[in-house]
Amino acid sequence: QKEVEQDPGPLSVPEGAIVSLNCTYSNSAFQYFMWYRQYSRKGPELLMYTYSSGNKEDGRFTAQVDKSSKYISLFIRDSQPSDSATYLCAMSRRGNDYKLSFGAGTTVTVRA
Amino acid sequence: DTEVTQTPKHLVMGMTNKKSLKCEQHMGHRAMYWYKQKAKKPPELMFVYSYEKLSINESVPSRFSPECPNSSLLNLHLHALQPEDSALYLCASSPPGQGTPYGYTFGSGTRLTVV
Numbered sequence: 001q002k003e004v005e006q007d008p009g010p011l012s013v014p015e016g017a018i019v020s021l022n023c024t025y026s027n028s029a030f031q032y033f034m035w036y037r038q039y040s041r042k043g044p045e046l047l048m049y050t051y052s053s054g055n056k057e058d059g060r061f062t063a064q065v066d067k068s069s070k071y072i073s074l075f076i077r078d079s080q081p082s083d084s085a086t087y088l089c090a091m092s093r094r095g096n097d098y099k100l101s102f103g104a105g106t107t108v109t110v111r112a
Numbered sequence: 113d114t115e116v117t118q119t120p121k122h123l124v125m126g127m128t129n130k131k132s133l134k135c136e137q138h139m140g141h142r143a144m145y146w147y148k149q150k151a152k153k154p155p156e157l158m159f160v161y162s163y164e165k166l167s168i169n170e171s172v173p174s175r176f177s178p179e180c181p182n183s184s185l186l187n188l189h190l191h192a193l194q195p196e197d198s199a200l201y202l203c204a205s206s207p208p209g210q211g212t213p214y215g216y217t218f219g220s221g222t223r224l225t226v227v
Contacts, residue, residue, distance in 0.1 A: 008152070034215045042216035043116075043202050044155065088154055090215070098143060098168060098206075099214070102154035 003027050006089055006103025014111050019076040023089035023103045030091040030101070033065050035074045038086045038105070047052065047087075048074070079110045115139075115218035118203050124225045127193060133222045135186040135203030140219040143167075145216065146178060147202040155202055161186060193226045200224075 006023045021035075026104055032094040036044035048063040050056045056063045062090045064073040072091075076083055116137045125131050135144065143162050147155035160168035161180040175197075177189040186203055200223050204216035 034217070036218075041200075041221075041223065043118075043204075043220045046215040046217070049215045097144070098160045098162065099157060105152075105154055107152075 003101045004089065004091060004103045006106055008104045008106055010040060010107040010109060012087075012109045012111060013079055015079060015081060017079050017110075019074075019083065019108055019110070020104050021074045021076075021087050021089075021108070023072050023091075024070055025072075025091060025101075028067075028070065029093045031094055032092045033063070033072050034062075034090045035063060035099070036088040036090060038088060039066050040085075043068070044088055081110050081112045084109045116203055116205055116217050118201075118219035118222050120209060120222055121220065125163070125193065125196070126227055127188065129193075130189070130191045132190065133188040133201055133203075133224075135188075135219055136184055137205045137217070138184055139152075139205065139207075139217065140183075141205035141207055141217070142183060143206045144178075144180060145204040145206075146188050147218075149200045149202055149206060149221070159188075190224075193224075195226045196206050198225045 004025045034049040035047045037047050038044040050063050053065050053067045060077045062075040086105040086107045088105040090100045092100050119134045145160050146158040149155040157170050158172045159178040164180045175192050179187040200221040202221045203219040206216050
């Protein structure tokens with residue numbers, strides 16, 4: 001069993017729809033949770049990070065963490081074609097742990 | 113400056129060649145990383161440098177040799193690679209002493225093709 005599970009998709013939505021992405025994890029030691037966006041042939045770009053259960057909002061993006069269920073989500077409101085990318089969840093065990101555990105990544109296409 | 117700069121962007125090398133990848137950041141980050149990413153796969157950690165010292169080597173073959181000459185620069189020396197080593201090589205950095213909680217800043221990568 002992988003430490004972090006993420007459905008690779010692909011996911012295709014019309015412009016303006018809400019995109020819902022999620023990851024589950026098995027290691028209860030994970031404390032820090034991140035979402036990265038990666039455009040084709042580019043490096044991953046950090047979108048959001050959080051270290052507690054609950055919601056965190058940044059513009060059109062909302063990250064949710066439910067540590068009791070070992071489940072994290074990313075929602076993208078009013079999706080745009082420019083949101084078409086691969087979204088990777090990532091997590092780490094504690095502040096001075098240099099290793100990130102990544103999900104497989106979900107490929108999202110927003111249709112104009 | 114909030115970037116991690118990687119050069120070259122593309123590299124084609126033969127199996128007998130020696131080449132180097134370069135990574136530079138000027139954000140004062142004291143942890144730097146090399147990752148390898150195959151198509152449609154997540155990044156895989158190769159090496160971590162913390163305060164210019166090798167902190168983690170994820171059992172990477174010796175044909176990959178990292179070097180951290182100073183706090184802003186990270187190199188990856190390549191020698192006698194195999195075609196299966198073709199991938200996107202990503203450099204990343206993170207703030208001093210904070211490891212990963214706030215995530216890394218990644219470079220755009222070097223797309224390596226071994227022929």
